[in-house]
Amino acid sequence: MADDDELVADPGVVATWIKGWTLARDTSPPVEDHGGFRVDVGWPQQRTRYVFPRVTPAMRELAATITEPWVFVKACASPAAMRAALPARWAIQSPGFMMECRGVMAGEAATPAGYLLDATEPLPIAVVRALAPGGELAAIGRVVRVGEFAIYDRIETDAAHRGRGLARAVMKKLEAIARDHGASRGVLVATADGRGLYEGLGWELHSLYTTAAIPPPDSTG
Structure with a gap:
């Protein structure tokens, strides 16, 4: 059985999930961008999110051009892989888990x-x-x-x-x-706390899912 870090996401599943996410959150639909997907979320603390089925050179190039907070880069990859791919100004957030239920x-x-x-x-x-x-x-x-x-x-x-x-x-x-x-198939992204609930319901880990963002300036500084 593969370790969590070795799981490779199915790009079709990722594309379906992000489309569903935008429907559930009533945002603009996803558009292809840099080999992944961009969602113009438009919220005060999340202007844009990018979602990638894996870490790629195009994702690295995109992240290198972003300097403002409230833009999120997310990939079906381990936190270590994301840390290695992104400039130091990007902070890695709490781990996530893309999960699937086939029955x-x-x-x-x-x-x-x-x-x-x-x-x-x-x-x-x-x-x-x-x-x-x-x-x-x-x-x-x-x-x-x-x-x-x-x-x-x-x-x-x-x-x-x-x-x-x-x-x-x-x-x-x-x-x-x-x-x-x-x-007939279920997909979601779980937190570390939620993963146990879904596994108890028969869900399986599809891939790790890691989020990175540039921290906003310290408002107290």
């Missing part, structure tokens, strides 16, 4: 006692919310369909409601919606 997720879909799942299903974006007994939002997740793929995004559980299986319940409900609309 039905493992486990039960039961909602924890006292909670209610509320689903909004008008694809391309479906949203599932878990509401606590008092009606407050306890967990939330989103899914979009791109061809046969379901791209899951922003699966979040409020700190006060963690450890009760809400994220699992939200994921299973999102999966049911996506499969009802023709999706």
Whole structure:
């Protein structure tokens, strides 16, 4: 079995994921740029993001021309590979993990006692919310369909409601919606904390996913 660092991303999967990400975040669609993809996000703290299936000379050349903060370069590569490829002004952020589920997720879909799942299903974006007994939002997740793929995004559980299986319940409900609309494979990018959840649901690591950005000036300086 290959080490995590040795996994090579499928460019087609990466292209599908970034298209789904832009749909889920309601940004401009991705465009090909320097052998990867550029998204003109337009947010105050993320003007542009570049996504690459791997580290390439073109990615290095692009990064060398960027000097401003709020531009992100992301690649399906290890943090060490990204550090070696980028100028010193770029900071490597917390690790990410591109993950894939080729079949039905493992486990039960039961909602924890006292909670209610509320689903909004008008694809391309479906949203599932878990509401606590008092009606407050306890967990939330989103899914979009791109061809046969379901791209899951922003699966979040409020700190006060963690450890009760809400994220699992939200994921299973999102999966049911996506499969009802023709999706048969899942893709997402997980944090280090989220990776364990998805592995417990039967997801597998597709590749490492590393983000780099130029830190903004110290506002207190």
